[in-house]
Amino acid sequence: MAQLSDSQLATISDHPIGDALNSFRTTFKSAHPHISVRVGLDRFEQLVTEPAHPTAAFLRSRIRLTPLRSDLALLYAGLSSNETNFTYTAQLLRDVVAEKDDPTIWATVYDLIRQTQPAPASATLPTVPTRPGPETPPKSTTFTPIASQVKQTPIVSKTGGYIATTETRTEIDPILKFEVEQNLIVDHPGVFDAFFGRVAQLSDVAAAVFDACKAVPAPMYIDSVGWTDWPQDCNQADVLGFLRHHIDKFMSLASDHGFRPAQRRRCVTAPDQPLEGSTAKRKLDVGIARGEPEHEEVPCHWSHILVPGELKSNWREDNHNDTRLDISRYAREVFHAQDTRRFVLGFTLCGSLMRLWEFDRLGVLASKSFDINSEGHMFVSVILGYLWMSEEELGFDPTIMEDNGEKYMEIERGEGVERIYIKHMMRQRSIAGRATTCWTGYVKGKPGNELVIKDSWQYEEYPEEGLLLKEAAEPRVDDPTKLKVENVAQYYHHETVCIGDAIDDVRESIRRGLDDAEGRNPVRQRRSTAPSATTSAVTSSNSGLRSGRGGNSSRGGSRGRGRSKSRGGGVSRKRSSSNVDGLMQPPQKPKRSCSDLPAEEDVARRNRVHRRVMTCGVGKELWEASSLQAMLTGLLGAVKGHESLFNAGILHRDISIGNVLLNKTEDDGFLIDLDLAIKTDRQKASGAPNRTGTKVFMAIGALHGEDHSFMHDLESFFWLLFWICTHWNGVEKRQV
Structure with a gap:
């Protein structure tokens, strides 16, 4: 059995499981011994999710740089996709049903993770050197974190933040599954x-x-x-x-x-x-x-x-x-x-x-x-x-219209209305999240005035990126001929998108005020009564189940099209013919993806608001550089931009390959995307349930939960350079 350290035992003592597993014990005992593989999996869903909060958020994984609950999410994904054999859970089931003490249960969990999830090579924990020597990157112990007394917004990753030269179901599906289920x-x-x-x-x-x-x-x-x-x-x-x-x-x-x-x-x-x-x-x-x-x-x-x-x-x-x-x-x-x-x-x-x-x-x-x-x-x-x-x-989106096949939007800027023609540029591939979309565009009658238009769905609590960019575009006090911040995308306009006279958000504009409490999350088992093993609403195919009839509700009627206005500036079974029950087979070597799943989000559901930011000037991605020198020039320009932002009291916090651009003449680079940026003098966290980021570029200390500082961003520039060295294979050549 896995040996627990004193700190782990203290964490377990501070966060007892309590009665969280009582429902599981009752339903499992009632089904035993006639339990099928599928019923067992559905019961195990309770076993994974019930104790996973909050204890597993504080216990650390022994095979990757994440909380233990990420390992539990991977385990459940493997069981659900049949990549991990259910019999691996036998000892954990015995311990839980026998009501063993918390340390015994968590030690068994660690054993279960070790048996089913070999440590990915890319996420192996560092070992202690036998003799003093340099570390790369060095531990962040010689600087004072920004807002060190401020609770940081927790980091999660989603499918939209996945970076790879190819995308396969094996890589994406476990992350998508977790993104959806949470x-x-x-x-x-x-x-x-x-x-x-x-x-x-x-x-x-x-x-x-x-x-x-x-x-x-x-x-x-x-x-x-x-x-x-x-x-x-x-x-x-x-x-x-x-x-x-x-x-x-x-x-x-x-x-x-x-x-x-x-x-x-x-x-x-x-x-x-x-x-x-x-x-x-x-x-x-x-x-x-x-x-x-x-x-x-x-x-x-x-x-x-x-x-x-x-x-x-x-x-x-x-x-x-x-x-x-x-x-x-x-x-x-x-x-x-x-x-x-x-x-x-x-x-x-x-x-x-x-x-x-x-x-x-x-x-x-x-x-x-x-x-x-x-x-x-x-x-x-x-x-x-x-x-x-x-x-x-x-x-x-009714605020984006068409004119002779060209898409456009209208904004209120200054004393009048401007029409902005747009062309598609890039969209983040995800469901839940910011869903950042970028277009290039120009003002009607000014085709030479190139703009970048960025749409995103931000938590209400987040500071507006447009306000930070607007502040960065102010002239310097000591030299009004220069901007306060250089080598950063130049502000043009920002707004909170409205449809008609109402702010475009998820809770009201899209879901029309539907209350989450009227439904349930089958993964988190929000309701006290245990659900059926196979379906939440059906007991037989001819049960005479009833649902509301069609018709126009009191909410009915189509909302009018309106111009956006500024507010404040595994392998699935296809059509299977039966539900297969059977005995558990001997365990086989599990097939695991090296994808790292995010930690579970807060149970509290928040609202997201549709925001739009426009900046001047269009750059190009670093990998589009005509030479290695030009690519490094762009990277250096972004470092200058980061320093300029920091000196103006703004910390970026999201350095990644997509946020560093090279200008068209390839003699400088600049930084974009202040979605996750914060004021360095802020007194408290935004209150958002989480913030996403591109994990491959994140500093190790930030992933470990350290308060985010400018040094973490500089380390992200190092990982960005490392990524370039790995993937860039020369001008006009395929990526490695």
Whole structure:
């Protein structure tokens, strides 16, 4: 058994597990000895998550530079994806059920982590040298941290901060899974009203179409049976055919009653064909896309997908880990391919159980599931809702418009309104998080005046980047001909985006005030009652489950398009036919990804606000330099910019490959992105639940939880240089 140090024993004593495992013991004992592998995994989800807060936040991993709870997250990801055999948990299960003391349980946890997670080469902890010698980088012990008495905002990483020359599911999926599960609300009763209640005429058209579906002599739907042509074996090909036929039929019946959508859309059903526009090859089971219905077989791009869908043949897969991960992968691709998307709607269909999903920059929101055969009217309302929704109701940003194929936005600056034409430049690939998007652009009538426009979704508590840039652009007191800060992106404009007269945020503008407490997080087990092992809302496929009928809610009505205004300046199972129960097999050597998962966020959910910043001048990435000398010139310019910021009382805190640019003439460089910057004289932390960053460039001390100082940023410049040496292979050559 693993030996615990005195400091670990003290931490365990200060943070006892208490009664956090009582629910697990009760439900596990009630299921034993007839427990299946899948039920065991769902129970183990409780075992991992219940004691993981707060004790595992203070205990350190023995194989990577993170808290122990990151190891627990990796362990659960391995079990969920079948990469780690469940029998490794046997000793931990015995200790917990036997109510062993806390030190015994945590020692067993350390043994379990050691057995299932070999230390990645890139994250091996440093050993103590046998004789005195230099360390690289040196420990940060000779300087005074900035705001050393101020509690620092904790660091987490998400899929948007992943840096690699390639992207594979093996690398991304564990991080995406954790990102989703820590920002997940399911079984929320208000999802339909919040997102479908806005759709004009939906109640009327759904009622007319559903009545027509029940009309004799050849009804499509019978109350006591359901849909007459529903494939009982739920074979994927048959279900896809069912959806195609019914979508076309619903459109035809709506047209017969005088209802026509503003835009034509088609059903995409090519589950074996990867869609274009993805770094990792991603396939989509089914989706609603732009285009005419007769163009169904035309190759599709992720930028065309309006509503992604995931199919499973077994109703037991509803709200299962793999199902959630599959639909989340699709949403992440849609976000990346569509630069003006504020949120994404989707659905899962497991057997005849349908669930509605919404993805935004706070995370994932899901409705209760419903049976499309017992809730035919609801099914009709959902399908017609997706076909009738405006682009704003589907999640597109109405403050970005088009003029002869060119995208533009309008801002209030000075005494008038300026039109800014934009071209897509870069978007962070993530779901929850800042979701930074950058465009290049110019002011109408001034094509030579190049701008960089940056959109991001910031926690309300964060200081506004635009205000820091505006302060940096002020003239120096001793020399008004020079700016206070040099070698930093030059301020042009900033604003909090508004739609109509309301601030664009997640809680109110997107989710329409839905309360998280009305749903639940199945991973964190927020509710005191234990959920079912397979699905949260269903006990059988013909249980007569009920959900709210379609129609316009009191929130209904489409919000008007408005100009933005300034405020203050593993491997999934596809359509499986049964839920396989079986005995545990002998453990095999686990397959582990070297990806490092973030620590769990605070349970408290916060709000994110849509902010926009514009700066003058366009640079280029360091790897686009024409020579090694030019690349190093850009890096040196950014170091000068960091020093200039620091002298002005601003600490950057996010030095990475994307935030250091080279100017077009390649004779200087500059620093961008003050999202995580702080005033060095601040008296308290922002109050945001976490801050993200690019881990490969972070200082070791910062990763260990040291208060962030300018020395940590300088160390990040070292890691940036190291990254350049590793990946840059010469001018116009492929990266290593």
